[in-house]
Amino acid sequence: MKRSNAKIISTTFIILLSIFCFFKSTPVKADSLTAKYSMDIELNGAKKTLAGKENVSVHNSSGADLKELVFHLYPDLYNKRETMPFSYTNTKNVPLTEEEKGDISIEKVLINGEDTKFTEDNEILKINLEKNLKKNDNVNVSIQFSLKIPKGTSRLSYFNDVYSLADWYPVLSIYDLKENRWDETKFYPIGESNYSDVSEYDINIKVPKDFVVVSTGKEKEISSTDNKKVINLTAKNARDFIIMISPYFKCISKEIDGIKVNSYYLSTDDKSLVDIAQSVLDASVNAMKFFSQQFGKYPYDEFDIVESYYEGGAMEYPELIQMPKYVTSIEIQTPSTKRYIDAKPSIIQGAIHELCHQWWYVTVGNNEYKEPFLDESFATFFTAYYFEKCEGQYSPNAVLRSLRYSFSKLAEINPKILNLPCAGSSVDKFGNDKTSYVQAIYVRAPLILEDLRKMVGQDSFLKIMQTYFKEYKFKNSSIEGFLNIIEKQAGSKIRDYIGDEIYSGEYKAENLKPTDEEINQIKHETLKEKIKASEQANGSVLGSLLLRVENGEKAIIVKPSSLTKEEEAFVNSKLKSYFGNSYNKLSIQSDNSVTENELKNSNIVLIGNPWNNKIFSLMANNIPLSINKTRVFAQSFSENSDSVSGIFSAKNPKNDQNIMLAIFWTKDVSTDFYFDTYANPESIMIESQFILSIDNKRIETGKF
The missing domain is CATH 3.30.379 (Chitobiase; domain 2)
Known part of the structure; x- marks a missing residue:
């Protein structure tokens, strides 16, 4: 594929840009945001690097006087294979090549325009404060950094001139007043470990002129030369910030209730792949309307769906979801035969799961490392709930089949699933056992929400979710916060019952087992679906x-x-x-x-x-x-x-x-x-x- 001829940033330009960024820092008026980010960054396509100047206006809303500031440096986890996020191509015994390694280097830090000491270690940047930052006071932090983008198909990577910049910049940590310390949790290879407050972003990115930039928030070209252009990226109430870059992106769009939904796909002559991009767009628009009606309106002006080379399935970010490379068929290997099935349904199902995260993680936040139940189990259940309401209870992706029946069959085959770590477990409780994590958080834990629905009834269940969404919109919640909402809406007995299920390592969901009649109908529907797939081949x-x-x-x-x-x-x-x-x-x-x-x-x-x-x-x-x-x-x-x-x-x-x-x-x-x-x-x-x-x-x- 054609590669860009991006210019290497000159030393003079770096110095001038550095001076501009650092001297434009001025104290800001206190407001409800913990941090406001402004950045000037440039992609070097030849070296696969990003040069960045980040200015963060920090408002101390922690409730304590602070002696230091702590930022997460998630790109450091790409230094070695065993710390990278899990992907299907990971081979822990094979060391990374230099091209495959990622890294972020902090070159300079200023506090209110003055040089300051800092340490950079173990995915954490610590900045010393000469004077304590008092409660409700503000400080300006300027960070000059360089990012080496790893070659690969992970969240932070480049492949075939498609750049995925996820968790790429120094991001302010959260101060825990109860524990009287900053969160310094490293990013765990299994699941996600993001945990941050919503912030405001204003980013100028310089890229080769023929590159398309897609990001959290809105994009606007503000200047260009013969071979470069600068795109301004802005977002409000964003929990983190993703940037996707490629010269090969094409876009189709739809509008729903004043929200622009964009489906970016990699340019191709294969009409069937373009059809997938269109189908994903259509399904996402329908699901956005559905979830907005069920929980509360999608709170942003835009939403982007971006095809890439990501191999971890699909991934959610504020106002954007990253999709895998589109294919028309999926190989199914059985002991006796090999067959191919239509890939479109599973691609659409994945897109709707990630879209659902716009409510559970993006808008209502949580500590993904400590309580993945609140985002992954929620998104899994409500994706199945969507298909139940839109396609009927016997849809393969609906609650009955994808959750209740799947869990009961899995429990028959492997009774150990009944003794996995509880739904309220942090991701590290699963060690490096990706299978157990998936079974516990994606298969078993979502059934707790189905149990809640059956106990309180459909209307009361939706009232609980709507109240929860409204109460924690643009905030970080916790399992305790969710249980409190249940208690307010349904009483202490229901709260205690659901709390016991969340924290029980022996949750069996006996009352959710499908009936014999349901099982027979499921088998019949499955047979019909397999016949249809075989006919196509x-x-x-x-x-x-x-x-x-x-x-x-x-x-x-x-x-x-x-x-x-x-x-x-x-x-x-x-x-x-x-x-x-x-x-x-x-x-x-x-x-x-x-x-x-x-x-x-x-x-x-x-x-x-x-x-x-x-x-x-x-x-x-x-x-x-x-x-x-x-x-x-x-x-x-x-x-x-x-x-x-x-x-x-x-x-x-x-x-x-x-x-x-x-x-x-x-x-x-x-x-x-x-x-x-x-x-x-x-x-x-x-x-x-x-x-x-x-x-x-x-x-x-x-x-x-």
């Missing part, structure tokens, strides 16, 4: 006609007019086995009465063989299986026998937009004929186009 399969009927399409059973009672009973039993509750939706005709128009405009279930069913005979030359009294054969196989029975699926010869399912026999209707809809759905209903019984002894399945 293989064409019609044995389950295709069932799917058509259940989707409301017309189907006609065409029987020979000369069936014996034995044959009639066999045919009816097989059809009822295949169609289940949908059997009564079918029309039944004999080969003598069905019309040409009915055959053309319907899906067909053809019964018998070419010599006892005249419709079978008329279609014999246009179906993939040739049948006579001593031989059954297709292009890829041949069976010589006078006793073959079977079932196969093909396009309707009268109209290839419809499906034909044929149940046939060459000698007698055999009671030994094997066809059970649910006995082995993976190989029969989903993967196969035919099943044959030869001499009642041998079964063959496959594709034509």
